[in-house]
Amino acid sequence: MAWTYNIPEGTATEGPKITAIALALNTFSLILVCLRMYVRIFIVKGFGNETRYGLGLVRREDMPFENIYGMLLVQYVGAPFYIIGVWGFKMSLLLCYLRFFPWVYRRATIMIAVLCTLGHVAFACVSLFLCTPIDKQWDPNITLGHCGNPITYYASMSWITIFFDLMIIGLPFPILLKSKIPPRRKAGLLALFALGIFVTATQIIRIHMINTLNDYIHFARAIVWSIIETNVGIVTTTLPTLVPLFNYFSEKAHTSKKPESGYAMHTWRDGMYELRSHGDHEIHISGISEGDSTEVILDVEGIMKRVDVVITRQNMHDSDTIQSGGSIEEGKPGAI
Structure with missing residues (x-):
């Protein structure tokens, strides 16, 4: 020095x-x-x-x-x-x-x-x-x-x-x-x-x-x-x-050992969810989920997390498309 x-x-x-x-x-x-x-x-x-x-x-x-x-x-x-x-x-x-x-x-x-x-x-x-x-x-x-x-x-x-x-x-x-x-x-x-x-x-x-x-x-x-x-x-x-x-690495290691689910595939990096039904309709739900474990709001009722979503419902036969916007509040049962 x-x-x-x-x-x-x-x-x-x-x-x-x-x-x-x-x-x-x-x-x-x-x-x-x-x-x-x-x-x-x-x-x-x-x-x-x-x-x-x-x-x-x-x-x-x-x-x-x-x-x-x-x-x-x-x-x-x-x-x-x-x-x-x-x-x-x-x-x-x-x-x-x-x-x-x-x-x-x-x-x-x-x-x-x-x-x-x-x-x-x-x-x-x-x-x-x-x-x-x-x-x-x-x-x-x-x-x-x-x-x-x-x-x-x-x-x-x-x-x-x-x-x-x-x-x-x-x-x-x-x-x-x-x-x-x-x-x-x-x-x-x-x-x-x-x-x-x-x-x-x-x-x-x-x-x-x-x-x-x-x-x-x-x-x-x-x-x-x-x-x-x-x-x-x-x-x-x-x-x-x-x-x-x-x-992220834990989920990658976990999902690599299991086959992909046909109902839900969650990619938490971009907040995209894809749900497939067995009928003749496809429903895509995309939202913004950019927060980590500290993005949630903690209160005495539990962990609450608000996710804005856009739901697109497309008819596979006549190609009619219905779009709606809304939000889902996770943590309380039935809260939409």
Whole structure:
């Protein structure tokens, strides 16, 4: 890293470890995000707003004075990107909630999103203006002015972030617990949303690391956990959106082992249904079903899904064609 320059060969440093962790986790997160884009664009065809948008030296005495400026400047520039990353995966999950929450829970989701955004804007402002003058944060030659306590700032930020995380993790649980869906599927959905606990765990470890710091050299350990926190957050908020991809391959494997049914053939990529009767009429039903498992509306009565359809009924003898439009509401028996 930049601030490990100008040090003697063989000096103890954790730079290579930090680099390896960052590369591995960022690569894994990038792969998952690319898969998420593929699912949203090509499979469920629903590109939502949540988708659009010398470090490591062990001893302080080994740090050359000329490297301090560069190290602190990189930390100053990198802090807002960390805050944006943490805010980003929270907002991604909240926007995903808005796709299927009932109105009462949608209002709660919007309120939490606003509070979360305001909180992270405040974090960024404090990070950028922690010192007066501002360049005192990275220039050790400036002796005038004053700075806030960075350890207190980062620890406070982490606790507030944990509070936001717990609220976001807990939002879908009342809806899922009341919904009338099969217990096995309900348990799977609850487990997916509970993955956010891993993010909270990494934040708690990061707070412990911050509280044990005594100078800027030891910030390397906290930065490692910041990298882990950001990437774990990306992974845990991306996995639920990949359910349609897993379902797609599962259905392909399942249908390849069974003969095609003469009554119904469902292609969920384009929402086309074809039904054949044994009489002299053919009925084609085509609709729009571009949503994935998060496109449904959950309420205490069960899972409701609205599908707009166009029904074309063609007489095989006189070629008379009757078209009608309507909608089918799935989930409640007899609701059309």
